[in-house]
Amino acid sequence: MINSIIQSIIENKDFLEKSLEKSIKNNEISMFSRDLRKVFDEAGRKTIMGILETVDKILFENQRRKLEYETKDLRKRTIITEYGNIEYTRRYYRNKQTKEYVYLEDEKLGIEKNERITKDVESKIIEFAHDMSYSKAGKKVVNEEIISPTTVMKKIRKEELKVEIQEEKKQIKRIYIEADEDHVSERGNKVGMPKLIYVHEGNYTKGNRNILKNVHYIGCLGKNSEELWLEVAEYIDKKYDVKNIERVYIGGDGASWIKEGLNWIEKSKFVLDKFHLLKYVNQATVDFPQYRSKIWYNINIYDPISLENIFKEIIKKTTDEKRKEKVKDSWKYIKNQWEGIEIYETEGKYLKGCSAEGHISHVYADRMSSRPRTWCDEGIDKMSRLRVFVSNSGKIYEELIKRKKINTKLKRYDKIIERNIKTDVEEAKTYTFEIEKTGMHSNIRKILSRIMYG
Numbered sequence: 164m165i166n167s168i169i170q171s172i173i174e175n176k177d178f179l180e181k182s183l184e185k186s187i188k189n190n191e192i193s194m195f196s197r198d199l200r201k202v203f204d205e206a207g208r209k210t211i212m213g214i215l216e217t218v219d220k221i222l223f224e225n226q227r228r229k230l231e232y233e234t235k236d237l238r239k240r241t242i243i244t245e246y247g248n249i250e251y252t253r254r255y256y257r258n259k260q261t262k263e264y265v266y267l268e269d270e271k272l273g274i275e276k277n278e279r280i281t282k283d284v285e286s287k288i289i290e291f292a293h294d295m296s297y298s299k300a301g302k303k304v305v306n307e308e309i310i311s312p313t314t315v316m317k318k319i320r321k322e323e324l325k326v327e328i329q330e331e332k333k334q335i336k337r338i339y340i341e342a343d344e345d346h347v348s349e350r351g352n353k354v355g356m357p358k359l360i361y362v363h364e365g366n367y368t369k370g371n372r373n374i375l376k377n378v379h380y381i382g383c384l385g386k387n388s389e390e391l392w393l394e395v396a397e398y399i400d401k402k403y404d405v406k407n408i409e410r411v412y413i414g415g416d417g418a419s420w421i422k423e424g425l426n427w428i429e430k431s432k433f434v435l436d437k438f439h440l441l442k443y444v445n446q447a448t449v450d451f452p453q454y455r456s457k458i459w460y461n462i463n464i465y466d467p468i469s470l471e472n473i474f475k476e477i478i479k480k481t482t483d484e485k486r487k488e489k490v491k492d493s494w495k496y497i498k499n500q501w502e503g504i505e506i507y508e509t510e511g512k513y514l515k516g517c518s519a520e521g522h523i524s525h526v527y528a529d530r531m532s533s534r535p536r537t538w539c540d541e542g543i544d545k546m547s548r549l550r551v552f553v554s555n556s557g558k559i560y561e562e563l564i565k566r567k568k569i570n571t572k573l574k575r576y577d578k579i580i581e582r583n584i585k586t587d588v589e590e591a592k593t594y595t596f597e598i599e600k601t602g603m604h605s606n607i608r609k610i611l612s613r614i615m616y617g
Contacts (some may be wrong), residue, residue, distance in 0.1 A: 196475070215268065243279055285563060331402050348535060361375075414433075438520055457473050
């Protein structure tokens, strides 16, 4: 098994030496790197095949196994690994007591029923699909192997990845929550709106950037507002000492689903995102820009009565009915969000603005709405959950392995398998002498000297 790696290097000695010589002459180490990868990929395939054959043989010859299971058949199977396609043959057994049929080798090595892809490849598929189309991801995962876009899609939709929250009970006086939604094109001219909520402890400046402290994301398309806010409340309860919290600020554009958070989060107050306030002020003053500074002045001195009078003036002067409705909508929006504006007067020193638009772009839009693609509800939901998982520093491979079910009945065969592999490793040490005999090290030095010194 392990010998396969060393043997492949020995067998490909001339090929690697010529590749290195070519690489040095062309001042491009990547040429040698590509060829070396081919050699190691082939060695990897041979090594895994050796392990599969060894485990199958050990189980077949084991006396305890013979008491429990009877051999029924030999069947072929193909799996895709990081080293490429591997075809192997394994035995089909039947439990003498339960009459259950099983591939003991597949069970022992965690190769799932009807699964063509190993977990390391599956994790890479999901990682690539996080950033690129299913089609591109399927072409990039394994050298010289193409995994279909449908398979990639199924992997994304199959896994429910979620970062486990460790209980901390941190002592924090103020917590910040910001929320927004993306607008993703769906089939039939529909629009999917996955929601995003993130919790943090304020921000700090690093160079020209504002960095959020200990940010945690929650969001998807498939949950309603109440379910999302319940998840936020549970996160806060686990992460922080709630008794020590003095205020929770919920920032956003004032949508009803965002304000729903006030019913779920204790000691919370709504804060209007000034980006959206700016949008409505500009919308109201398209025809009369001279009123813009007056509106901002009255907003900044928190005078809603004078502000209403200014809007009445603009409405009276506007002759176009459609434009008039826009002005009315702007005033209605500002009036309905006044509590979210007024909080800047009393608690403004703790408020440094809302960055929800930027986080929507980073977490959702970069993959789902900024490119001309059409999605379905399930696709949006699963991709938004994956983007949230990765944004929370989730580790895809580790999560896939953690979820695997282990057949504890087969642990009794561990020691004999380990003993055989250990013996194989010990035998592999003798192969180091073969490398010395080939003179590979000295040949590489000769190639480099010849190229550099003539």
